Amino acid sequence: xxxxxxxxxxxxxxxxxxxxxxxxxxxxxxxxxxxxxxxxxxxxxxxxxxxxxxxxxxxxxxxxxxxxxxxxxxxxxxxxxxxxxxxxxxxxxxxxxxxxxxxxxxxxxxxxxxxxxxxxxxxxxxxxxxxxxxxxxxxxxxxxxxxxxxxxxxxxxxxxxxxxxxxxxxxxxxxxxxxxxxxxxxxxxxxxxxxxxxxxxxxxxxxxxxxxxxxxxxxxxxxxxxxxxxxxxxxxxxxxxxxxxxxxxxxxxxxxxxxxxxxxxxxxxxxxxxxxxxxxxxxxxxxxxxxxxxxxxxxxxxxxxxxxxxxxxxxxxxxxxxxxxxxxxxxxxxxxxxxxxxxxxxxxxxxxxxxxxxxxxxxxxxxxxxxxxxxxxxxxxxxxxxxxxxxxxxxxxxxxxxxxxxxxxxxxxxxxxxxxxxxxxxxxxxxxxxxxxxxxxxxxxxx
Numbered sequence: 001x002x003x004x005x006x007x008x009x010x011x012x013x014x015x016x017x018x019x020x021x022x023x024x025x026x027x028x029x030x031x032x033x034x035x036x037x038x039x040x041x042x043x044x045x046x047x048x049x050x051x052x053x054x055x056x057x058x059x060x061x062x063x064x065x066x067x068x069x070x071x072x073x074x075x076x077x078x079x080x081x082x083x084x085x086x087x088x089x090x091x092x093x094x095x096x097x098x099x100x101x102x103x104x105x106x107x108x109x110x111x112x113x114x115x116x117x118x119x120x121x122x123x124x125x126x127x128x129x130x131x132x133x134x135x136x137x138x139x140x141x142x143x144x145x146x147x148x149x150x151x152x153x154x155x156x157x158x159x160x161x162x163x164x165x166x167x168x169x170x171x172x173x174x175x176x177x178x179x180x181x182x183x184x185x186x187x188x189x190x191x192x193x194x195x196x197x198x199x200x201x202x203x204x205x206x207x208x209x210x211x212x213x214x215x216x217x218x219x220x221x222x223x224x225x226x227x228x229x230x231x232x233x234x235x236x237x238x239x240x241x242x243x244x245x246x247x248x249x250x251x252x253x254x255x256x257x258x259x260x261x262x263x264x265x266x267x268x269x270x271x272x273x274x275x276x277x278x279x280x281x282x283x284x285x286x287x288x289x290x291x292x293x294x295x296x297x298x299x300x301x302x303x304x305x306x307x308x309x310x311x312x313x314x315x316x317x318x319x320x321x322x323x324x325x326x327x328x329x330x331x332x333x334x335x336x337x338x339x340x341x342x343x344x345x346x347x348x349x350x351x352x353x354x355x356x357x358x359x360x361x362x363x364x365x366x367x368x369x370x371x372x373x374x375x376x377x378x379x380x381x382x383x384x385x386x387x388x389x390x391x392x393x394x395x396x397x398x399x400x401x402x403x404x405x406x407x408x409x410x411x412x413x414x415x416x417x418x419x420x421x422x423x424x425x426x427x428x429x430x431x432x433x434x435x436x437x438x439x440x441x442x443x444x445x446x447x
Contacts, residue, residue, distance in 0.1 A: 001116065004030060006097045007105035008090055009446035015085030020093050021446055022102060023110055027077040028068075030100045035064065044068035052081065054096045060089050074110055075117040108443025112436070115428060122428025122439075123152055126382055129443050130214065138263035142213045142377045150378045155423050158199050162420045165192055169413050186403065189412070193400055200393045200419075207386045209372075210379030212297075216258070216265030217368060220292040222320065223302035224312040225272075228330040228351060232302060232360075233257060233270040235351040261361060262370050269296065298367060299325045300360070305348065306334035309341070317342065326367065328360055384439070385426050392422035 004024030010017070022031065032039055036050040036058075045067055052059040065080040072078045083093055098104060106112075108129065115125045127146035134140040145151065221229045237257040255270040271292050293299055299320050303313055325344055329335070332348040333356075340346070347363045350356040365371060380389055399415035424430040 001113065003103045004101065005105040005109055005113075006094065006102040007110070007446035008094055009080070010085075010090075012087055012090060013085075014087070018083050018085045018090040020081040020083065020090065020097065021078065021105075021110065022081070022097060023072075023074045023076045023078045023105075023113065024102075025076065026101060027079050028066075030097065030102060031064065031079050033100050034096055039064065039066060042066050044071065052083070052093055052096065054099075059092050059096060060084055062093075073119065074113040075119045076113065105445060106440070107445050108440030108447060111443060111447055112440045115436075120147075121152055122431065122436075123155075123380075123385065123426055124149065125428070126385070126439065128447065130381070132444065132447060135258070136213075136216070136260055136263050136265045138213045138374060138377060139265065141263075142210065142379060142381060145378045146381070151380065152427055154199070154203065154378070155427055158196060158203075159420055159423050159429075161192070161196055161199075162416055162423075165189075165196075166413055166416050166420070169409055169416075189409070190400075190403060193396065193403065196419075197393075197396055197400065200389070200396055203380060203389050204393050206376075206379040207381070207389055209369075210381030211386060212264060212368060212373060213377065213379065214381035216267050217261075217364070218267045218269065218295065218297045219300060219364070220269045220271060220296035220298075221300045221302060222271050222293060222316065224316060227302045227304040229302050230255070230270050231351040232300070232328070232330065232349075232357065233268055235357055236268060236360075262365060263374055264368070264370050266364070293320055297324065298364070301325055301327050301344075302330050303327060303340065304331055305329040305340075305350075306331045306336060308336070326360075326363055332356070380426070384435070388422045388426045392419045392426075395419040395422060 002025065004022065004026040006020060006022045009019045009021045012018075028040060034052055034054060035048075036053050037048070039048055042048055046065075048064040048066060050062065050064065052062055060083045062084075063082040065082065067073075067078045067080075069075055069077050081093060083089055094104075111120075111125050111128050114120050115122060120128075124147050127143045131140065131143035131147065134143055221232055223229050233255065236259055257268050257270075259266050259268060269292050272288065301316060301320055303309060322344060327340070327342055327344050327346045329340060329346065329348045330350060332350045333352050334350075335348065345363060345367070347359045349358075349360050380386055395415050395418040399412050399419070402412050402415060421430055425432075428436075
């Protein structure tokens with residue numbers, strides 16, 4: 001934290017401009033040494049025109065964006081050098097900065113400093129990284145909501161309630177003679193814990209939606225050979241991702257593609273046809289298909305609607321999890337029967353018509369309640385956040401169970417403290433240094 005760090009904050013390559021960012025206690029001193037005019041008395045949050053100069057040589061014509069502490073991203077002095085784009089020019093400016101005393105920033109170090117200096121909390125810091133990586137509109141909005149502090153407010157409200165409750169319990173235990181304080185009776189404690197539990201459950205249930213927005217939905221397309229799995233993949237992606245022929249067993253390995261469904265990222269996985277085979281390559285493909293079934297959020301079991309269901313279809317049906325399987329009866333333009341005798345979610349479609357798979361898209365929207373997800377994009381979303389909110393909920397449930405078992409109130413208070421601490425870890429009020437270091441390793445350099 002005592003070093004002055006620098007990094008290229010834009011993608012390195014050919015472009016109109018590049019930005020090199022500097023932050024730390026010696027920022028203005030170092031920039032003064034290499035800039036063509038004096039900046040020591042320049043007002044904060046202004047832009048200065050000039051040149052980067054090294055040993056009398058002009059390196060580039062630039063604009064300096066000067067931001068003085070504490071009203072900056074890191075709460076330190078920050079200068080952003082807007083230079084001409086290009087690998088050589090940008091790297092040359094970075095080289096000059098390093099030679100004049102800057103240290104190359106680690107991945108995510110600017111955001112890490114923003115967190116450690118109290119500019120943002122850990123939940124908001126994670127949102128910065130997710131916003132950069134967002135590939136869908138829903139993920140962008142989710143990250144912005146987290147960055148905007150909506151979730152932090154919810155968590156802090158729960159923690160404030162817990163803190164007030166624990167304080168009253170402490171007073172009741174240590175100073176029973178003070179009758180003007182709130183007396184925590186069993187009924188009152190149960191009522192307060194019930195209110196906290198309701199708020200926590202909203203966070204836990206919302207986290208399920210947050211996981212979908214953050215990670216997308218993994219959809220495995222399975223079925224016996226030559227039922228149209230690859231055609232469905234190509235149709236949904238609107239590109240010829242998979243090879244399609246009339247020859248059974250054309251697809252021998254996993255083929256993946258991504259589409260957006262009402263702003264939610266859907267990862268489609270086309271699998272090899274599941275059937276008995278002596279071909280080594282085909283058998284390996286079948287094994288991968290079975291693995292995809294277990295790892296998918298939903299399985300699309302494709303059945304050829306132009307033919308009767310046979311033993312192979314029934315065998316595959318016995319291998320798929322019934323609670324996360326949708327049957328798609330393909331080739332509905334050649335359908336021989338409306339009743340296929342399977343008691344699972346059914347959708348009919350074909351890849352011959354332009355909108356032949358609209359029914360499938362609507363079924364996926366209904367299956368994951370995507371329209372509801374998009375109404376309120378204020379959810380916890382990362383694996384770390386979801387794990388901690390589940391632990392907080394478990395601690396509160398333990399408190400309620402202990403209350404039913406007539407456990408002493410000071411023991412119940414320990415459960416409340418655990419709940420309070422887990423919620424604190426979500427926003428980084430309490431943290432483990434190793435967890436923090438690992439979290440920021442996933443950031444890009446310069447952010």
